[in-house]
Amino acid sequence: GENVEQHPSTLSVQEGDSAVIKCTYSDSASNYFPWYKQELGKRPQLIIDIRSNVGEKKDQRIAVTLNKTAKHFSLHITETQPEDSAVYFCAAFNNAGNMLTFGGGTRLMVKP
């Protein structure tokens, strides 16, 4: 089955700095890669996603890049703010198996 690894597990940045979280996946048939944000005690919520036919996608301060050859994708957050503090999860979906597999999560702390 699919295996998704996520790094780092914790990340501390100063407000205004950029944050980068990286994920690798194992199944070359995976074709959809979402990122979820989970605030403390809340449910995960989708913040951005990318499909395998696209190399990069941006939405205001967040962007995701995908390298299919290397089987890795990354989340970039620019001009970080304290409200960006949360746990971020990457995931990979293989429609042949109908399963969305999550990485282990990254706890991002933005210090004011």
Add this chain to the structure above:
Amino acid sequence: NAGVTQTPKFQVLKTGQSMTLQCAQDMNHEYMSWYRQDPGMGLRLIHYSVGAGITDQGEVPNGYNVSRSTTEDFPLRLLSAAPSQTSVYFCASSYSAGRVEKLFFGSGTQLSVL
């Protein structure tokens, strides 16, 4: 529009007890799934369903059963609770089964097994 509703929010069980976690969605979603969340291990898929009458196993199905008799409901049954099943459980749904996109999560159930 309630979205995905999970009950209960908290539950304490003794080892060996059984119980059912309820999940209902009112968005006419084809795809429904159950995840467990343990510290440092992300979200792991327990079971999923691509439509009424169809269920399949995820990454960690042992000790759990599911059924999907209607489009709206997808209960998760713990057959004989064990301390290793202490976790936060999330139900999630998505519009299309063959092309899972945005997952809508319920608010979670915190389960402790003593």
